[in-house]
Amino acid sequence: MVVDILIALGIGLLISLIVMLVHKGALKSVHMERAASNYIKRDSVDINVRREIYLYKRVERKEKPKNDN
Amino acid sequence: MAALLEYQCPCCAGKIEFDSASQQMKCPFCDTMFDVETLRSYDEAVNDGVQEDMSWEVSAGSEWAEGETSGMNVYVCNSCAGEIVAEGTTGASSCPYCGSPVVMTGQFAGDLKPDLVIPFRLDKDAAVAALKKHLEGKFLLPAAFKDQNHIDEIKALYVPFWMFDAGSNARIVYKATKVRRWDDNNYTYKETKYYTVIRAGSMSFENVPVDGSSKMPDDLMESIEPYDYHDCKEFTTAYLSGYLADKYDVTAEDSVERANTRIKQSVRDEFRKSITGFSTVTEQNEAIRLSNGRTRYMMCPVWILNTTWNDQHFLFAMNGQTGKFVGDLPTDMGKFWRWFFIFWLIFGAVSFGVIFLLRQMGII
Incomplete structure (x- = not known):
């Protein structure tokens, strides 16, 4: 029972924090722009080299836990 | 040999x-x-591949014709030392940035003449309405802040921008992996295939704006983008009638770095979008080369609203052409923590109920 209450309080804390941070975030509207995507000339994007070169591969093997019974 | x-x-x-x-x-x-x-x-x-080259032709602006600036006065803010320009008939009594009194220092002279201007399309009433809308529905906004009496100043200001146009050629090399997992009776396997991915191509940029005023916060100006450049006109001082204008104090050369940062990021974003089907993709090296780069000096219309609240200064801006309104707002921290604990109790109780039910049903 105590464990369930602690888990429930933990979930409640997390959801409450997310809800309040979303509301706090709504008050911020000023930020630097990351890129200049609004200013790319229409139909000017031309990616004419698209190469994918396979180099090598690695295989990892992990033993499954054995059931002694 | x-x-x-x-x-x-x-x-x-x-x-x-x-x-x-x-x-x-x-x-x-x-x-x-x-x-x-x-x-x-x-x-x-x-x-x-391509050799990196992000240099620009930065000969924007032109010389004023004789007599063109004769009716324009320069004002300096006593507090932040900001300089603004206004026609003699318009005048200026306070700084649009900080609200402090300004003094006229003489007739406008020197500096470059802007190449282009986007005229104001929205008036003061639209700015006031946009501010009201901006404050609506903000749960954590202090109630006192919503009172319109808290706005000290609303000013229409032409802000100087450097506009960058260029073509770009780029080549980016990535490291990429494809991961596949499977198992048999005794082992689990993870196969990772390693690839080199190459993308090369070109794209063009038009009118990438960089704020030419050091007093105007760059993040505020980038937040009211974009402007519709179809409306831009060849500059004449007639457009300044009734409005204030800021003088550029950041040169085109000093603005190049910001334009390059944004252009490079857009090239990376466009190239990255074309790579699909891999588990991980990491950029290994890039070379971006600009061509036919040119710069123009443009005045863009901005409504500036400023206020002080709890000894903090708040600056809002509205795009004078499109009406996009921005400005960070204060948080009522008392309300934040009050509702945080209320929600914690509510969500905690609901979560406990769900856990209790799941246990009763034997699901957990």
């Missing part, structure tokens, strides 16, 4: 040697094997 070719291991960057037993290239450090053709392709792909 033929040049001695040396290949670097794409896996660990060690020097690769030919392994006569397997007839393949083998890295003595990590034991990875490659066929010769793969290594040659990899080497060509990584080393071949």
Whole structure:
């Protein structure tokens, strides 16, 4: 029972924090722009080299836990 | 004498040697094997290509004609030392940035004449309405802040921008992986295939704006973008009638770095969008070259609203053409913590109820 209450309080804390941070975030509207995507000339994007070169591969093997019974 | 070719291991960057037993290239450090053709392709792909060049032609603006600036006065703010320009008939009594009194220092002279201007399309009433809308529905906004009496100043201001146009050629090399997992009775397997991915191409940019005023916060100006440049006109001082204008104090040369940062990021974003089907993709190297770069000096319309609240200064801006309104707002921290604990109790109780029900049903 105590464990369930602690888990429930933990979930409640997390959801409450997310809800309040979303509301706090709504008050911020000023930020630097990351890129200049609004200013790319229409139909000017031309990616004419698209190469994918396979180099090598690695295989990892992990033993499954054995059931002694 | 033929040049001695040396290949670097794409896996660990060690020097690769030919392994006569397997007839393949083998890295003595990590034991990875490659066929010769793969290594040659990899080497060509990584080393071949575009040389980085992000230089611009920055001869924006022009000289004023004789008599063109005769009716324009310069005002200086007593507090932040900001300089603004206004027609004699318009005048200016306070700084649009900080609200402090301004004094006229003389007639406007020198500096460059803007090439272009986007005229104001929205008036003061639209700015007031946009502010009201901006404050609506903000749960954590202090109630006192919503009172319109808290706005000290609303000013229409032409802000100087440097506009950058250029074509770009770019080549970006990525490291990428494809991961596959499977298992049999005794083992689980994870296969990782390693690739070199190359993208090269071109794209053009038009009117990338950079704020030419040091007093105007760059993040505020970038937040009210974009402007519709179809409306821009050749500059004449007639457009300044009734409005204030800021003088540029950040040169085009000093603005190049910001334009380059944004252009490079857009090139990366566009190229990255074309790579699909991999588990991970990491950029290895890039070279971006600009061509036909040119700069223009433009005045853009901005409504500036400023206020002080609890000894903090708040600056809002509205795009004078499109009406986009921005400005960070204060948080009522008392309300934040009050509702945080209320929600914690509510969500905690609901979560406990759900856990209790799941236990009763034997699901957990």
